[in-house]
Amino acid sequence: xxxxxxxIVCSRGRGVSALETCLEQGWVQxxxxxxxxxxxxxxxxxxxxxxxxxxxxxxxxxxxxxxFTRMSVLAASDALQDSGLGSGLDRARLGVIVxxxxxxxxxxxxxxxxxxxxxxxxxxxxxxxxxxxNAAASYIAMTLDVHGPTMTLTHFHFAFHQAxxxxxxxxxxxxxxxVLVGVADELGTxxxxxxxxxxxxxxxGRINPFAFSSSPEVVPGEGSVFFLLTKNAAGAGYGxxxxxxxxxxxxxxxxxxxxxxxxxxxxxDESAYRAVxxxxxxxxxxxxxxxxxxxxxxxxxxxxALMLKKQKHYACPVQENPHGVRICRETTTAAVxxxxxxxxxxxxRQANLHLTR
Numbered sequence: 001x002x003x004x005x006x007x008i009v010c011s012r013g014r015g016v017s018a019l020e021t022c023l024e025q026g027w028v029q030x031x032x033x034x035x036x037x038x039x040x041x042x043x044x045x046x047x048x049x050x051x052x053x054x055x056x057x058x059x060x061x062x063x064x065x066x067x068f069t070r071m072s073v074l075a076a077s078d079a080l081q082d083s084g085l086g087s088g089l090d091r092a093r094l095g096v097i098v099x100x101x102x103x104x105x106x107x108x109x110x111x112x113x114x115x116x117x118x119x120x121x122x123x124x125x126x127x128x129x130x131x132x133x134n135a136a137a138s139y140i141a142m143t144l145d146v147h148g149p150t151m152t153l154t155h156f157h158f159a160f161h162q163a164x165x166x167x168x169x170x171x172x173x174x175x176x177x178x179v180l181v182g183v184a185d186e187l188g189t190x191x192x193x194x195x196x197x198x199x200x201x202x203x204x205g206r207i208n209p210f211a212f213s214s215s216p217e218v219v220p221g222e223g224s225v226f227f228l229l230t231k232n233a234a235g236a237g238y239g240x241x242x243x244x245x246x247x248x249x250x251x252x253x254x255x256x257x258x259x260x261x262x263x264x265x266x267x268x269d270e271s272a273y274r275a276v277x278x279x280x281x282x283x284x285x286x287x288x289x290x291x292x293x294x295x296x297x298x299x300x301x302x303x304x305a306l307m308l309k310k311q312k313h314y315a316c317p318v319q320e321n322p323h324g325v326r327i328c329r330e331t332t333t334a335a336v337x338x339x340x341x342x343x344x345x346x347x348x349r350q351a352n353l354h355l356t357r
Contacts, residue, residue, distance in 0.1 A: 001164070001167065001168055001171060001229045001230070001231065001240055001241045002229065002230045002231065002232060002233050002234060002238060002239075002240045003228075003235070003238035003239055003240060003241065003273065003305050003355075004005075004079075004083040004085055004178065004226075004227075004228040004229065004230045004234050004235025004237075004238075005078075005079045005080060005081070005082035005083025005084070005085070005227070005228040005236050005238075006019075006079050006082055006166040006225070006226070006227055006236070006238060006302055006306075007028055007074070007075040007076060007077065007078025007079035007080075007081075007082060007182075007224075007226045007303060008075055008078070008223070008224070008225045008299070008302055009048060009052060009053070009071045009074050009075045009078075009223050009224045009225075009228075010022070010046070010048065010221070010222075010223035010225075010289075010290050010299070011030075011046035011047055011048055011049070011221060011222070011290070011291065012028075012289065012290075013052060014074060014075075014078065015078055015082075016048075016078075016302075016306065019302060019303070019306060020137045020306060020310075022357045023286070023287050023289070023303065023306070023314040023331070024314075024331060026289075026315060027206065027317035028318045028348060029205050030044040030045055030046050030219050030291070031044070031045060031046075031047060031085075031185060032044055032045070033045055033047075035189065035192045035193050036189065036193070036197050037193055038192075038193065038196040038197070040196065040201070040239065043192055043195070043196050043201055043220070043245050044087065044201060044202055044205040044219045045187055045192065045219060045220045045221065045222075045291065046219060046220070046221035046222070046290060046291030047070060047187055047222060048067070048186075048222055048223055051326065053067065053070045053071065053074065055074060056277055057067050058073065058074055058077045058143065059073060059074070059143075060140070060154075061142055061143050062139050062142075062143060063138055064130070064354065065127055065130065065135075066104055066106065066130050066183075066319070067106065067186050068100075068103070068104035068106065068107065068109045068135075068136060068184055068186045069104065069130065069135055069136045069139045070185040071184050071186065071217075071222070071223060071224035072098060072136035072137075072139070072141050072182065072224050073136070073140055073143050074224070075144060075184070075223075075224035075225055075226040076096070076140045076143075076144065076171075076182060076203040076226040076271050077144060077184055078226070079180060079182070079226040079228045080144060080180065080238075081335050082228075082235075082236055083228045083234075083235035083236055084118055084235060085178070085228065085230075085235050087126060087235060089177065090177060090331050091144070091145050091146050091147050091148070092147040092148055093148055093175075093176050093177040093178070093179065094144075094146050094147075094148045094176060094177065094178050094179070094180065095146075095150065095151075095154065095167070095170050095175065095176040095178070095179040095181070096132075096137050096140050096141055096146055096148070096149075096150040096151070096179070096180045096184075097150075097151050097152075097163045097166055097167055097179060097181045097323075098134075098136050098137045098140070098150075098151070098152045098153070098160060098163070098183070098184065099152075099153045099154070099155070099159030099160050099163035099181075099183040099185055099295060099298070100133065100152070100153075100154055100159055100183060100185055100295060101133055101154065101155065101156050101157075101159055101181065101185050101294035101295050102154075102185055102186075102191065102294070103132075103133035103152075103154060103256070103292075104131060104132075104133070104135060104136070104186070105186070105188060106186060106188035106189075106190075106191075106348065107127060107130045107192060108131040109129045109188070109190055110127055110131075111123060111124070111127040111128055111131040113267075114127055114131075123357070124207055125174055127210045128233055133152045134150070134152045136152070136184060137150040137151065137152050138150065140180065144180075144282060146180075148175075148176050149170065149175060149176065151166065153166065154156075155347075156294055156345065156346075157263055157266075157267070157294055157344075157345035158245070158297070158343065158345065158351045159183055159294070159295050159344070160181075160182075160183050160295055160297040160298040160301065160353075161245045161297065161343075161351045161353060162245070163182070163183070163244075164181060164229075164241060164244040164245075164353070165244055165245055165307070166177040167181045167229050168241075168244075171229070171230070172231075173232045175285060177230065178227075178228055178229065178230045179229050180226055180227070180228055180229075181226065181227050181229055182224060182225050182226030182227060182298060183222035183224065183225055183295035183297075183298040184223070184295070185222055185224075185293055185330075186222045187220055187221070187222040191220065192220060192325050193274045195218060195220045195292070198213060199218045199265060199266070199268065199292075200215055200216065200217045200218065200265070201217065201218060201219070202217035202218060202219050202265075203217065205219060206219075206288055206318050206320075207219055207264055207286070207287045207288040207292060207318065208288075208289075208318050208320050209261050209262070209263040209264070209273075209285025209286075209287055209316075209318070210263075210283075210285060210316075210319075210320065210321050210322070210323065210325050210327060211270070211320065211322065212263075212270055212271050212272075212273050212274040212316075212323060213269075213270055213271065213304075214269045214270075215268075215269070215336060216263070216265035216267075216268070216269075216270045216273045217265055218265035218266060218292040219222070219265075219288075219291050219292055220291055220292050220293075221290050221291015221292055221293050221296075222291070222293070223290060223291075223293070223299070225299055225301070225302050225317075226296040227298075227301070227302075227305075228279060229241070229332065236309070237309055238239055238305035238306070238308060238309045239305055239308035239309065239339075239355050239357045240355070240356060240357075241301075241353065241354070241355055242338075242354045242355065242356045243352065243353075243354040244351070244352070244353050244354070245351050245352070246350075246351065246352075255334060256304075256335050256337035256338060257281065257282070257336075257337070257338045257339070257340060258282050258283075258284055258307060258313065258328065258336060258338075258339045258340070259277070259278065259281050259282065259283045259284070259302070259340045259341075259342065260283075260284050260285065260286065260303065260304060260339060260340070260341040260342070261273055261277075261283060261284070261285045261341075261342060262278065262287070262292070262296055262297050262299045262300055262341055262342060262343035262344075263285055263287065263344075264287035264292040264293065264296050265287075265292045266292050266293070266294050266296075267344055267345060267346050268346055269346070270344070271323050272344050272348045273342075273344060274323060276342050276344070276350070277323075277325055279326075280326055281326065282313070282326055282327075282328060283315075283325050283326060283327050283328070284314070284316050284327060284328040285316055285318075286299070286300060286314070286316070286317060287300075287302050288318040289317050296343075297341060297343050297351075297353060299339045300353075301341060301353055301355065304355045305338050305341030305355060307339055308336055308337075308339060308355060308356075308357050310334065311333060311334065312331065312332065312334060313330070313331065313332050313334045313336070314328065314331050315327065315328055315330045315331045316328050317331060336357075337356060337357050338354065338355065338356045338357075339354075339355040339356075340352060340354050340355075341353040341354075
């Protein structure tokens with residue numbers, strides 16, 4: 001599948017240019033939030049600013065939408081615009097697939113609070129309609145005038161991989177000429193509380209992808225990433241997705257391959273990543289830029305796609321390396337033909353995403 005365009009919304013800004021600036025600048029200190037019920041001190045987080053979501057033109061049909069939906073609509077709209085194919089696409093043959101770990105949980109809990117406070121008969125119908133997981137996909141279709149199939153997929157660790165596999169089926173079966181595929185997950189007081197109680201917040205605000213620790217440290221994040229996928233080469237030229245999920249990875253010249261570890265602390269035990277690393281293979285990890293997200297694979301896919309387009313290695317933002325892995329230490333021009341991203345879930349199950357030129 002060809003990657004024709006990309007859109008991203010994260011704590012560092014919006015758009016491919018913001019992603020490139022983020023990779024060039026490296027790690028920045030996260031913000032700190034006080035979480036009710038947590039007594040260990042402020043929680044470090046990477047949150048999307050209100051200014052990033054303030055686009056009245058794109059969001060003109062989503063004035064009542066929540067943050068989860070706004071992030072999704074902006075990233076999907078940017079992916080379509082970035083491709084340069086928008087005016088030539090048949091909107092009846094354009095699909096939308098949204099992957100998420102938790103969906104619009106902030107709105108969902110707000111709706112439940114409304115039931116508790118006001119009863120079934122007085123709770124907000126707007127909150128109810130926005131609390132369902134498919135609300136974001138519906139807003140994307142409405143905003144971009146999409147009349148093709150839409151779907152929302154949920155999975156705690158592999159939502160993006162499942163979305164990519166479904167997009168391949170739609171394209172191979174001829175149901176669509178192109179598919180907008182992406183993920184979105186947000187922060188909220190419940191998520192912050194859960195991360196602060198169940199996981200180990202990073203004391204210095206740094207996620208370390210190469211610690212391979214049985215008790216890794218996290219910095220919760222949020223955001224959305226979308227890709228416009230087509231069957232044939234077209235658009236902005238980010239390469240293509242050669243495989244996703246459990247599909248085997250073809251033999252690749254080790255000198256032209258970058259292996260990205262999707263380690264961000266959300267698996268709670270990341271010691272199994274040590275066995276994934278191939279000695280001598282150039283390895284990277286960019287979770288310290290975006291934060292700890294169960295849907296972080298899409299953010300790493302966007303990073304890999306930018307590597308392929310720019311033909312560059314991007315320095316790892318946190319380079320603590322107790323196990324002597326060969327990591328990307330500097331940003332430099334390089335011949336990059338393949339990017340392999342690997343994620344492990346809490347049970348140690350592995351999913352790969354293979355991008356190639």
